[in-house]
Amino acid sequence: QDMQEKETVTPERAEEVKLKAKYPNLGQKPGGSDFLMKRLQKGQKYFDSGDYNMAKAKMKNKQLPSVGPDKNLVTGDHIPTPQDLPQRKSSLVTSKLAG
Amino acid sequence: NKTPSHSRGEYNVYSTFQSHEPEFDYLKSLEIEEKINKIRWLPQKNAAQFLLSTNDKTIKLWKISERDKRPEGYNLKEEDGRYRDPTTVTTLRVPVFRPMDLMVEASPRRIFANAHTYHINSISINSDYETYLSADDLRINLWHLEITDRSFNIVDIKPANMEELTEVITAAEFHPNSCNTFVYSSSKGTIRLCDMRASALCDRHSKLFEEPEDPSNRSFFSEIISSISDVKFSHSGRYMMTRDYLSVKIWDLNMENRPVETYQVHEYLRSKLCSLYENDCIFDKFECCWNGSDRQVYIVMTGSYNNFFRMFDRNTKRDITLEASRENNKPRTVLKPRKVCASGKRKKDEISVDSLDFNKKILHTAWHPKENIIAVATTNNLYIFQDKMN
Numbered sequence: 140q141d142m143q144e145k146e147t148v149t150p151e152r153a154e155e156v157k158l159k160a161k162y163p164n165l166g167q168k169p170g171g172s173d174f175l176m177k178r179l180q181k182g183q184k185y186f187d188s189g190d191y192n193m194a195k196a197k198m199k200n201k202q203l204p205s206v207g208p209d210k211n212l213v214t215g216d217h218i219p220t221p222q223d224l225p226q227r228k229s230s231l232v233t234s235k236l237a238g
Numbered sequence: 239n240k241t242p243s244h245s246r247g248e249y250n251v252y253s254t255f256q257s258h259e260p261e262f263d264y265l266k267s268l269e270i271e272e273k274i275n276k277i278r279w280l281p282q283k284n285a286a287q288f289l290l291s292t293n294d295k296t297i298k299l300w301k302i303s304e305r306d307k308r309p310e311g312y313n314l315k316e317e318d319g320r321y322r323d324p325t326t327v328t329t330l331r332v333p334v335f336r337p338m339d340l341m342v343e344a345s346p347r348r349i350f351a352n353a354h355t356y357h358i359n360s361i362s363i364n365s366d367y368e369t370y371l372s373a374d375d376l377r378i379n380l381w382h383l384e385i386t387d388r389s390f391n392i393v394d395i396k397p398a399n400m401e402e403l404t405e406v407i408t409a410a411e412f413h414p415n416s417c418n419t420f421v422y423s424s425s426k427g428t429i430r431l432c433d434m435r436a437s438a439l440c441d442r443h444s445k446l447f448e449e450p451e452d453p454s455n456r457s458f459f460s461e462i463i464s465s466i467s468d469v470k471f472s473h474s475g476r477y478m479m480t481r482d483y484l485s486v487k488i489w490d491l492n493m494e495n496r497p498v499e500t501y502q503v504h505e506y507l508r509s510k511l512c513s514l515y516e517n518d519c520i521f522d523k524f525e526c527c528w529n530g531s532d533r534q535v536y537i538v539m540t541g542s543y544n545n546f547f548r549m550f551d552r553n554t555k556r557d558i559t560l561e562a563s564r565e566n567n568k569p570r571t572v573l574k575p576r577k578v579c580a581s582g583k584r585k586k587d588e589i590s591v592d593s594l595d596f597n598k599k600i601l602h603t604a605w606h607p608k609e610n611i612i613a614v615a616t617t618n619n620l621y622i623f624q625d626k627m628n
């Protein structure tokens with residue numbers, strides 16, 4: 140397919156001009172290491188174990204910790220799941236006499 | 239070559255099971271999603287089916303078996319399982335198997351964990367039926383199906399200094415017949431063929447498949463749209479097919495410097511790359527597949543947007559665009575070919591590029607290994623189509 144480069148800009152180049160007009164700070168090379176490293180981390184969700192366990196402690200239905208069925212088949216260091224962690228007793232035990 | 243007519247009934251779910259659970263990497267404070275990235279069936283050896291499924295970090299081998307009979311007539315147990323008082327047993331009988339409603343059970347047989355730092359994108363079973371490979375962004379590992387505590391690293395493209403990172407692995411597959419050969423594709427549009435007999439670490443390719451680029455056509459988007467999202471060998475192993483953002487390419491393993499055929503999937507998107515970059519659609523990973531092992535017909539199939547999917551006949555060079563949607567197709571009617579109008583006057587029944595729904599993407603399609611039956615996955619539904627009967 141012939142591209143008449145002297146007179147018309149290729150559709151791709153026209154789109155590039157549009158993009159650079161919208162985002163003037165866009166890096167030159169999209170294939171650079173910054174871009175790829177962002178790609179490698181794309182979709183990784185950060186998880187705060189403190190927040191998570193606080194939220195679980197507030198839940199009405201207590202889930203008993205239980206060993207997953209695969210525990211015997213996991214090799215190496217087992218990545219713990221929340222269910223594997225022992226339930227932490229709350230620090231303050233309310234007296235049943237409290238109103 | 240008429241195949242016996244298969245039932246035209248509806249399909250029911252055979253089995254549903256949870257393969258992976260979300261996990262937490264406490265050291266890195268990361269959540270590991272349970273989302274399945276790839277599933278591969280093992281060749282069937284006995285009555286049960288086996289498959290490998292993988293999320294970002296862990297591969298599991300599942301056994302799926304059917305139970306359609308159960309033993310009845312035990313001497314020491316009642317039918318509900320309670321034990322009988324042995325002193326009440328006065329006669330003996332031989333337990334027999336009686337038919338029961340089909341039950342499909344899935345059980346995990348092996349768990350292959352802790353071998354990938356980056357996200358697993360591919361798994362591929364070797365033709366030796368004993369080993370398989372798993373690939374993440376920077377490394378490929380070789381496993382034995384029976385051994386879960388050891389894995390051999392066979393490709394490592396991680397640079398010593400991550401600032402020098404220029405490309406990542408996007409897909410990998412074993413050759414269908416040569417158990418020592420595999421290929422992996424990259425984000426730069428190259429495919430490397432490696433031979434495991436050459437060395438333990440296959441960092442040096444045996445063949446490098448790359449189409450030369452016209453430097454005057456290069457743009458900001460060139461590398462992104464050249465990234466290969468899927469690679470599939472033909473059944474014979476003579477050819478391989480790659481899918482990049484806009485096209486499907488067929489390569490002859492004997493020719494490295496360019497593909498033998500190129501099929502445009504949705505060339506009209508080339509003038510929409512700016513908005514496709516903004517909405518991240520330019521990073522969508524479409525798969526591709528060959529037709530079944532019919533020796534005389536060579537068709538390749540891949541998905542697109544707006545619930546469209548495309549088929550290309552390598553012999554006749556004809557192509558067709560079809561749509562997987564309930565609104566536009568009544569069951570048991572022949573699918574009407576679709577046409578997208580790139581620009582200018584839109585003919586009746588054509589759809590203009592601007593009215594395409596980019597949220598309705600078909601990333602996964604599959605072709606029955608023997609029959610002309612295809613499965614097409616839209617976001618929320620699975621469609622199964624079959625060849626119309628003459």
